[in-house]
Amino acid sequence: MSQNRPTLSWIPVRLFPAVLVEKTVTVEQWLEQAAAFGLPAVEIYEPFLNTNGRWSVDEVGKILTRLGLRVSMVTASPDLTHPDAGARRREIAATERAVEHAAALRATAVRCTTGQAHPGLAEREGLELVSGALVHLAEYARPLGVKIAVENHFRDRMVAELPDFAQRKDVFLKLVELVRDTPVMVNLDCSNPLMVGESAMDILPAVRGKLVSVHASDRKRGAYLHSPIGEGEVDYPAIFQALAQSGYSGWISIEDGQPFGGEGFGRSLAFVRGAIDSYWGAQPSGGN
Numbered sequence: 127m128s129q130n131r132p133t134l135s136w137i138p139v140r141l142f143p144a145v146l147v148e149k150t151v152t153v154e155q156w157l158e159q160a161a162a163f164g165l166p167a168v169e170i171y172e173p174f175l176n177t178n179g180r181w182s183v184d185e186v187g188k189i190l191t192r193l194g195l196r197v198s199m200v201t202a203s204p205d206l207t208h209p210d211a212g213a214r215r216r217e218i219a220a221t222e223r224a225v226e227h228a229a230a231l232r233a234t235a236v237r238c239t240t241g242q243a244h245p246g247l248a249e250r251e252g253l254e255l256v257s258g259a260l261v262h263l264a265e266y267a268r269p270l271g272v273k274i275a276v277e278n279h280f281r282d283r284m285v286a287e288l289p290d291f292a293q294r295k296d297v298f299l300k301l302v303e304l305v306r307d308t309p310v311m312v313n314l315d316c317s318n319p320l321m322v323g324e325s326a327m328d329i330l331p332a333v334r335g336k337l338v339s340v341h342a343s344d345r346k347r348g349a350y351l352h353s354p355i356g357e358g359e360v361d362y363p364a365i366f367q368a369l370a371q372s373g374y375s376g377w378i379s380i381e382d383g384q385p386f387g388g389e390g391f392g393r394s395l396a397f398v399r400g401a402i403d404s405y406w407g408a409q410p411s412g413g414n
Contacts, residue, residue, distance in 0.1 A: 139381055146174070157186075160195060166196060168196075169379045171201045200236050201236075208244065209244050217259075224236050235272060241290070277315055295328045299332050314330060316340065316341060317352070325361060326361075341379055367405060
């Protein structure tokens, strides 16, 4: 990554069904698209590494090398608040495997969710379960050169039936305080707060020193469907200005869930590239 400005990555949320369910797009085809867009890196959804054994970590690693792509994060969605202790242990073990995959692919981090808002789960109990699991995972990941980044998430519809336990800022920021003095880091999603009538700017000041990645995504307030970035209601001028003023130079990963295919992604990419040039200064050549 650049020492002075963020580096772009891409997580193709709109392609999840095509890759994992319909099997109409392969992981290799997606990675070739990333290279064709001139991206330096991708963010890999952990289930992409388990599609009927075809796309093993070694196989994906070879494709990444061939295409000259790096990996910003491996994206996992553990349910760390599951009411069954055995299920929680399995979720943690699966996330440890994601950490190992991230290390093999030389990724910076593993993105983690907090878990679902299960009925009857008290806030204090949930915070204790999640913070304990995250610290354990961060300690597991540290000798492998990988960070754990918890996200202010809303819901992973591929695996979850309920919204995230820490979807609201008050709960998420309490969690951040509990892990403040630990190796646990943060992936800030810019549009998820709109799902609950909040703003990423309500969260950013408290997590600046913990940021390892930012999910650039956009949507209309209360709408699950993404918009091309810059065409929704996220206050990107405020977010990018705050990030640039703080000296942020980590990953900005375009979370691409908009419904307009490659053309819509191109609009998102152009917007974010332009914003990085505007707020951090233009890059002479190559890069993002």
